[in-house]
Amino acid sequence: MKVHIIGLGLIGGSFALGLKKAFPEVEISGSDASEEHLLKAQELKLIDCAATLEEAKDADVVIIAVPVDVAKKVALQVLDVVGNNTLIFDAGSTKAGLCEAIAAHPNRRNFLAAHPIAGTEFSGPEAAVETLFLQKTNIICEVEKTAFKLQERALEIFQKLGMRIRYMDPASHDRHIAYVSHLSHISSFMLGKTVLQKEQNEKDIFDLAGSGFASTVRLAKSSPAMWTPIFQQNKNNILETLEEYINNLSEFRELLKNDNFQEVFREMERTNHIKTILNGIN
Structure with a gap:
């Protein structure tokens, strides 16, 4: 061949x-x-x-x-x-x-x-x-x-x-991938940006970053030359997913501001269902 x-x-x-x-x-x-x-x-x-x-x-x-x-x-x-x-x-x-x-x-x-x-x-x-x-x-x-x-x-x-x-079909592919891949890359890039903006001392980042931070921000090391065109090609689907993501972040922020930690717990407990869905993925 x-x-x-x-x-x-x-x-x-x-x-x-x-x-x-x-x-x-x-x-x-x-x-x-x-x-x-x-x-x-x-x-x-x-x-x-x-x-x-x-x-x-x-x-x-x-x-x-x-x-x-x-x-x-x-x-x-x-x-x-x-x-x-x-x-x-x-x-x-x-x-x-x-x-x-x-x-x-x-x-x-x-x-x-x-x-x-x-x-x-x-x-x-x-x-x-x-x-x-x-x-x-x-x-x-x-x-x-x-x-x-x-x-x-x-x-x-x-x-x-x-x-x-x-x-x-192609349209369904692009819509679903916006949620399960493209959004996670944007989240990782923006988390990395936020930490770099607020933690000016790079040694502090290196010394204090645990495995949770490292795994969450891992995708921020991906190639911008590859990912910028992806975001451009799938712009409309990504904008839709970003709106939902931003809304969820805003709601979580309000729960914290209002000391509603019982609902914070419930939100995280409900989201724990993702473990069942992802169980067995490499």
Whole structure:
């Protein structure tokens, strides 16, 4: 199997490592807008060689792992040149805009819109993890628009990498992801900002921060270059979730101001139900 990966950061690099483990005979070429990333990916043996899209147009699989603001343009470029038997899939965190952009392309049947819900706060080829996708959910959108034989190829790859599959329409995907992923990143960034503003002594932050703070603010170490386009692409859904989040914070503040700690307790007790929902997630 010949695979070409566009974007050799955390996600693209992790696909490369996972595929090498799951398919020992795989040949992986890669490309990246950053020459530094491309060289590092070769040095780390994430890919076997660098290749242009023109050189990789006859690959069995093309994986698009670039920021969502350029994914639409890249997807159209790939669809323009690939052959009938090439599977293309992406791994972006927003789906509605991408699916709309490629809807009328004559090679739409080659494309599978996917979103593996996996990642870390780190970026670049060095961040790649062989088992990143193991036991993670992969959301697939508009599967019916992908050629059946290419669906089968994609599902074989996803299953060999240990992913759970969930099917969803693009609009529902973007709405749900705004709550369970995008909002948590905004919360983390803003918590980090608040602490940096109020705790001017960095040594105090380092010495006093416990595991709770570290885990809550972990996502604030994520790449702004990746997350700013995500917030832009999913702006309307994120604004809706932010309104609800801000309202909940305001209500909690009022409970504290009014010394209503009995209701504070009840609020937290009700929210403890999240433990049941999240039980078993890695």
